[in-house]
Amino acid sequence: MFTFLSFLQFTNFTFISELIEERMDNEESSECEEKNHKIHTAVGEYMCYECENTFISAEHLKLHERIHTGEKPYKCSHCDKRFSRSGILKSHERIHTGEKPYKCSHCDKRFNQSGDLKTHEMIHTGEKPYKCSHCNKRFNQSTHLKTHERIHTGEKPYKCSHCNKRFNQSTHLKTHERIHTGEKPYKCSHCNKRFNQSTHLKTHERIHTGEKPYNHTKNNHSKAPTTQRCV
Numbered sequence: 001m002f003t004f005l006s007f008l009q010f011t012n013f014t015f016i017s018e019l020i021e022e023r024m025d026n027e028e029s030s031e032c033e034e035k036n037h038k039i040h041t042a043v044g045e046y047m048c049y050e051c052e053n054t055f056i057s058a059e060h061l062k063l064h065e066r067i068h069t070g071e072k073p074y075k076c077s078h079c080d081k082r083f084s085r086s087g088i089l090k091s092h093e094r095i096h097t098g099e100k101p102y103k104c105s106h107c108d109k110r111f112n113q114s115g116d117l118k119t120h121e122m123i124h125t126g127e128k129p130y131k132c133s134h135c136n137k138r139f140n141q142s143t144h145l146k147t148h149e150r151i152h153t154g155e156k157p158y159k160c161s162h163c164n165k166r167f168n169q170s171t172h173l174k175t176h177e178r179i180h181t182g183e184k185p186y187k188c189s190h191c192n193k194r195f196n197q198s199t200h201l202k203t204h205e206r207i208h209t210g211e212k213p214y215n216h217t218k219n220n221h222s223k224a225p226t227t228q229r230c231v
Contacts, residue, residue, distance in 0.1 A: 045054035046061040050068040055061040063085060066072070072082035074089040078096035083089040091113050094100070100110035102117040106124035111117040119141055122128070128138035130145040134152035139145040147169055150156070156166035158173040162180035167173040175197055178184070184194035186201040190208040195201040206212070 045056060046058050047054045048061060048064055048068070050065070053064065055064060066084040072084050074083045074086050076082070076089060076092055076096070078093060081092060083092065094112035100112045102111045102114050104110070104117060104120055104124070106121060109120060111120065122140035128140050130139045130142050132138070132145060132148055132152070134149060137148060139148065150168040156168045158167045158170050160166070160173060160177055160180070162177060165176060167176065178196040184196045186195045186198050188194070188201060188204055188208070190205060193204060195204065
């Protein structure tokens with residue numbers, strides 16, 4: 001016979017069962033969230049799904065992901081160029097405004113980017129933090145080091161689009177391709193002749209200016225005057 005006591009026992013059992021089930025659901029949900037969080041954060045870091053690089057904050061991850069998505073939300077107010085970061089836009093707009101907020105502490109030169117100032121000041125300080133791993137040469141710019149090391153490695157990443165020649169510097173490739181295109185961007189300021197290299201123009205203009213930088217003055221050793229003896 002179903003008594004009031006049985007009813008209480010049944011109700012209590014049902015209530016406890018529901019509590020246990022709810023707790024298990026909460027624990028499972030919490031564990032799932034924690035697992036998903038770890039996928040995103042990689043133990044306190046945020047991971048990019050495209051390349052698996054990790055970042056210390058969600059904001060840094062968001063900035064990085066624009067490399068993959070191609071998103072460039074920041075547009076220059078002077079031209080149509082767009083950028084993925086506001087800082088890059090700000091640096092770019094200084095080209096239009098002429099603003100150069102970074103001044104050298106050794107001379108009067110000013111720059112529109114802090115990195116350019118830092119590189120310039122190494123001329124004054126003589127600092128060369130980038131050392132070649134093949135020889136003892138040092139450089140004040142990482143790009144100069146990279147270009148130099150290609151002498152040792154033989155790497156020539158820049159290939160001519162007209163022939164099979166390769167070069168270890170992009171500027172050398174650009175100069176070479178003018179042979180194929182016939183481009184001569186350097187015009188003499190004295191006549192109408194044009195040249196495909198600035199060095200060729202400089203050499204030519206000496207015809208007009210009369211400059212002879214490679215003339216070495218001869219050391220004329222004057223002889224001591226001879227004295228004649230009176231007889």
